[in-house]
Amino acid sequence: MSRNDSSDRARALSLTPVSRETEQRLDVIVGLLEKWQRTINLVAAASLPQVWTRHVADSLQLIPLAGEVRRWVDLGSGGGFPGLVVAAVLAERPDADVTLVESDSRKAAFLREAARLAELPVTVLPSRIEQVAAVLAPGVEVVSARALAPLPRLLELAAPFLAQGATGLFLKGQDVDNELTQAAKSWRIEAEIRASLTDGGGHVLIVRNAVPLGPDGAGESSGGKGFSQGGHHG
Numbered sequence: 001m002s003r004n005d006s007s008d009r010a011r012a013l014s015l016t017p018v019s020r021e022t023e024q025r026l027d028v029i030v031g032l033l034e035k036w037q038r039t040i041n042l043v044a045a046a047s048l049p050q051v052w053t054r055h056v057a058d059s060l061q062l063i064p065l066a067g068e069v070r071r072w073v074d075l076g077s078g079g080g081f082p083g084l085v086v087a088a089v090l091a092e093r094p095d096a097d098v099t100l101v102e103s104d105s106r107k108a109a110f111l112r113e114a115a116r117l118a119e120l121p122v123t124v125l126p127s128r129i130e131q132v133a134a135v136l137a138p139g140v141e142v143v144s145a146r147a148l149a150p151l152p153r154l155l156e157l158a159a160p161f162l163a164q165g166a167t168g169l170f171l172k173g174q175d176v177d178n179e180l181t182q183a184a185k186s187w188r189i190e191a192e193i194r195a196s197l198t199d200g201g202g203h204v205l206i207v208r209n210a211v212p213l214g215p216d217g218a219g220e221s222s223g224g225k226g227f228s229q230g231g232h233h234g
C-alpha cells in the first residue's frame with residue numbers, strides 16, 4: 001500500500017492537471033521514490049504522505065510558466081524535484097531533453113533509475129554544477145532549481161545558462177524579497193515573483209536576465225544597478 005494518500009494525489013492533479021500518460025509516468029516516479037526513500041533520504045520523511053502536493057504539484061506549476069520549451073536543465077535535482085516531474089511532461093514533446101545535475105551519486109542513481117522506468121527524456125549528470133554548466137549552457141531554454149542555495153549563490157550557479165538566454169525558474173520560500181535584496185548587491189536582475197500554487201508561503205521566481213555588477217556597481221555589459229521587478233503577483 002502506498003504511503004501517500006489518494007486524496008493528496010487527486011488534489012495535486014486538480015491544482016496542476018496533466019495528461020493521462022503523464023499521470024502514469026508520475027505514478028512510476030512516486031512509486032520508486034517511496035521504495036528508495038526507505039534507504040536514502042530523497043525528500044524530508046515527514047513530507048512523504050503529501051508527496052503529490054508538496055513535491056509533484058510544486059514542480060508541475062513551473063510548466064505553464066515555461067511555455068513550449070524542449071531543452072531544460074535542473075540544478076541540484078535531489079529526489080527529482082522539479083526535474084523528473086518536468087521530464088514526465090516534456091516526454092510528450094518531440095526532441096525534449098531534460099538534464100538533471102546532481103552531485104550525490106546515490107541520488108543520481110535514483111534519478112537514472114526513475115528516468116529509465118518512466119521512459120523519460122532525461123540525462124543525469126552526477127557532477128558538480130560548477131564543473132559542467134559552461135559546457136551544458138548553449139541552447140538551454142529553462143534552468144530550474146528548488147532548495148539548492150540562497151539567491152546570490154544560485155545566480156552564480158545558474159549564470160552560464162542565464163547568460164546564454166535561458167529563463168530561470170526557481171522555487172523559493174517566503175523570504176524571496178529579502179533574497180532579491182541581497183542578490184541585487186552583486187547582480188542586476190530582471191525578475192518576476194509569482195505566489196506558489198501549492199505552498200502557502202512559497203514563490204516561484206522567474207529570472208529573465210542576471211548580469212554580475214562590476215566593482216563600480218554597473219552591470220558588466222550595460223549600465224544600471226540592482227533589481228528590476230517585472231511584477232509581484234499574488
Ligand SMILES: C[S@@+](CC[C@H](N)C(=O)[O-])C[C@H]1O[C@@H](n2cnc3c(N)ncnc32)[C@H](O)[C@@H]1O
Nearest residue numbers: 076077078081102103104127128129146147148
Ligand atoms: C536540498 S536538496 C534539494 C533537492 C531537490 N531539488 C528538491 O527540492 O527536493 C539540494 C541538492 O542539490 C545537490 N547539490 C548541492 N550543491 C550542488 C552542486 N554544486 N552541484 C551539484 N549538485 C549539488 C545536493 O546533493 C542535493 O541533492
